Amino acid sequence: MGSSSNERADVKINGKTLAITSQSKLLWPDKALTKADYLTYLMKTSNRMLPFLRNRTLTVIRYPHGMLGESFYQKNCPDYSPDFIETHRSEGIDYIVCSNQETLLWLGNQLAFEFHIPFQTTSSKGPSEIVIDLDPPSRNNFNLAVHAAQILKEIFDRLKLISYVKTSGNKGLQLYLPLPENEFSYEDTRRFTKFLADFLVNKEPTWFTTERMKKNRGNKLYVDYLQHAEGKTIVAPYSVRGNKEALVATPLSWKEVKEDLCPEMFPLEVIEERLEKEGCPFDDFFKMKIKQPFEPVLNWLMEKGI
Numbered sequence: 001m002g003s004s005s006n007e008r009a010d011v012k013i014n015g016k017t018l019a020i021t022s023q024s025k026l027l028w029p030d031k032a033l034t035k036a037d038y039l040t041y042l043m044k045t046s047n048r049m050l051p052f053l054r055n056r057t058l059t060v061i062r063y064p065h066g067m068l069g070e071s072f073y074q075k076n077c078p079d080y081s082p083d084f085i086e087t088h089r090s091e092g093i094d095y096i097v098c099s100n101q102e103t104l105l106w107l108g109n110q111l112a113f114e115f116h117i118p119f120q121t122t123s124s125k126g127p128s129e130i131v132i133d134l135d136p137p138s139r140n141n142f143n144l145a146v147h148a149a150q151i152l153k154e155i156f157d158r159l160k161l162i163s164y165v166k167t168s169g170n171k172g173l174q175l176y177l178p179l180p181e182n183e184f185s186y187e188d189t190r191r192f193t194k195f196l197a198d199f200l201v202n203k204e205p206t207w208f209t210t211e212r213m214k215k216n217r218g219n220k221l222y223v224d225y226l227q228h229a230e231g232k233t234i235v236a237p238y239s240v241r242g243n244k245e246a247l248v249a250t251p252l253s254w255k256e257v258k259e260d261l262c263p264e265m266f267p268l269e270v271i272e273e274r275l276e277k278e279g280c281p282f283d284d285f286f287k288m289k290i291k292q293p294f295e296p297v298l299n300w301l302m303e304k305g306i
Contacts, residue, residue, distance in 0.1 A: 027066035057095035169241035193225035
């Protein structure tokens with residue numbers, strides 16, 4: 001894609017022709033990042049993004065004027081979308097399903113920065129993974145998310161659960177546990193996420209809370225176990241966020257989750273080199289679904305009446 005100043009170019013991907021417009025448009029003024037830079041990023045990371053977007057209803061946040069202007073959520077597929085855009089109707093909404101590069105690039109050209117996905121595919125009968133959202137009050141309190149993640153990693157290891165971690169691209173961390181398809185319900189996973197949240201709050205009540213009302217949380221990290229539910233969404237791995245630094249929701253290795261970690265380490269412009277050097281910590285995520293020993297953990301919780 002490059003950072004050509006050409007305002008329109010026809011690009012052919014997988015036999016589909018896309019009109020790419022306003023390539024020189026400045027999207028992140030503080031970083032001098034243009035639309036061409038953003039579209040190049042999407043194409044370079046597409047093989048890492050698409051497995052998580054594939055066969056999932058998509059909610060995007062669009063920034064028609066880059067970081068300088070207003071943004072808006074988009075759930076319904078617009079009527080001007082090209083014929084190749086796949087949709088899935090759910091609860092009266094025609095959601096876009098982004099399963100291929102041409103759809104991803106078209107969304108990028110529409111200046112969709114944020115890609116939010118549910119915890120299940122269009123054919124799943126229950127959650128495809130568990131995600132625990134660790135939400136500190138601000139980036140200045142990011143160390144609380146690191147501390148919570150380290151405590152939970154100990155629990156996962158003790159329970160022999162396979163876990164992954166990523167930055168939210170904003171101020172928190174999100175922990176992932178892949179699940180075999182169609183084996184567990186949201187009621188099952190809620191039992192587990194509530195157990196984890198209660199454990200954290202009981203262990204460190206001055207640092208962590210499950211209080212929903214922001215004004216009542218003080219300076220504590222919110223353990224958002226309620227976010228993992230049918231109909232709710234989470235930002236997808238490698239999605240760029242709508243903040244002035246162009247930070248990315250970045251998969252991490254667990255060894256990176258330490259005191260000096262901060263979200264600002266992962267802006268859009270470093271991700272490609274990071275992937276080339278280190279690979280993606282989520283590369284084996286889908287292979288681990290059938291290996292995840294969640295059933296014994298669930299049975300243990302039920303036996304304990306938790």
